[in-house]
Amino acid sequence: MSKVFVLGHKNPDTDSICSAIVYAHLKRELGMDAEAIRLGELNNETLYALEQFKASTPRLVERAASEVEQVILVDHNERQQSINDIDEVQVIEVIDHHRIANFETADPVYFRAEPVGCTTTILLKLYKEHAVTVPAEMAGLMLSAIISDSLLFKSPTCTEQDVQAAKELAEIAGVDAQEYGLAMLKAGADLSNKTLEDLVSLDSKEFEAGGHRFEVAQVNAIDVSEVMNRQKDLEVLIGDIVATKGLDLFVFTVTDILNNNSEAIVLGRRTDIIEGAFGSEVTDNRVLMPGVVSRKKQIVPVITEALS
């Protein structure tokens, strides 16, 4: 059997990288010539996890079709989030925990999506279903992904299945989930090597609602004030983006990963909806969002409804 690539989404997060490495391992154990690849640069958090568990960095690959005929997608299924030449290869499997969209095949495939907080929670089930032993390094990577996607079990996307999987994986990996998790999140929240341009662009997504276009950027931090002290410079950058893209609203969110709150800088002509949407006053373009950590579940739906 010829080689198969296992790959996560573009702008890879810890789940996308770790799931690719781990699932490639499982598939090799099952006799497939599988190689994990990545579609972009690793963030600080992922680098920390790979180093902790002595995993090598997957190869950066921009086009698959010159090397393989078949690929396996993890942590995504939408074509536009996948490798650029996805239409030139055959997708033989998908393991994911996101909504399903823009996905179509000519033949039956193995497609396993579950509404859990992290892809590796599903991968742990697959190891068990195939009765393959989970090595400590793989357990460590799976645990790292769950901690990352769930913000140490605090995100509303986190399910009981994720918590149970993490407990099991921490034991196999021989680490304390809380202690290791906090260290990993802190490594990811190390903003010292980031420019202000990085902060507003690295993890930013655009959305549409009621004919309005809005963008929500998110940065994890240990010390929120460290970022907010540079509000005036950030506002210049964000104002440029709003003008260039013709956005109606930009929400630059800084999430306090220790206390599980967020604070945001809001700009654009529809900042009027922010107070009503989040029940907090906007002062000097800033708003506190107590208990808010998930863009997907706590920010985007609220703004979407307010604008619709």
Add this chain to the structure above:
Amino acid sequence: MSKVFVLGHKNPDTDSICSAIVYAHLKRELGMDAEAIRLGELNNETLYALEQFKASTPRLVERAASEVEQVILVDHNERQQSINDIDEVQVIEVIDHHRIANFETADPVYFRAEPVGCTTTILLKLYKEHAVTVPAEMAGLMLSAIISDSLLFKSPTCTEQDVQAAKELAEIAGVDAQEYGLAMLKAGADLSNKTLEDLVSLDSKEFEAGGHRFEVAQVNAIDVSEVMNRQKDLEVLIGDIVATKGLDLFVFTVTDILNNNSEAIVLGRRTDIIEGAFGSEVTDNRVLMPGVVSRKKQIVPVITEALS
């Protein structure tokens, strides 16, 4: 929790009906208020299976939204094959073994598709994963679906997993798979209450290739000559369909379920490709197809290639 409908595809076959009944059972065991429904009339084969295992016929439902907010799809995922008001309800799960197309959700769902021969082969795994005991009646229905979809393990769509599942299920159901399977297929091949119009329309699907449109009907029979003796009348009906729909080719296939061969009546202006495609002579609009039983794997791809 409010009620959830479990449903198979339109023009239901044995897998769609049995999977709905069986998965609704499993979900009820897991605490969900699940009801199996059907989107159309039962065929003779399915009636036989339900009677053998004392299962009641699911209720015929044409619109879901007036009764439930959520549905589970089995044995299909494409919207056009599903209940008419599918866009007005939320799909919370899909269990299927077909290609994935025309499917999209707003939120993460449980989507389990595997490239096996039958949906109930996957359902048996789900019983095991949830550690729920399979009752004899449910085992009988699952076995019936596998026998139906695999034509008693003879179809090229049948996998080793389907064969193993059937073996296990026959034991639980307390029947001999070969003996029961043949009886069930014979019940389905009883054409005595079918009109000629039924034969050319009940299981007929239209396709497109290379700018040509073709249709392939399939009828299972014990005695192929019983059908072929009425060739002249069938040709009049088929000729009408070809003219009305403007088809380039119509392949009316009669499959001998005892000997696993097919014979077809072919009409239309592109019958010229049939000899080359199947390597058999066309005489008096008829062609023998030795070893051919699967429309999906052995007829449609061959014609598609010949026309492209």
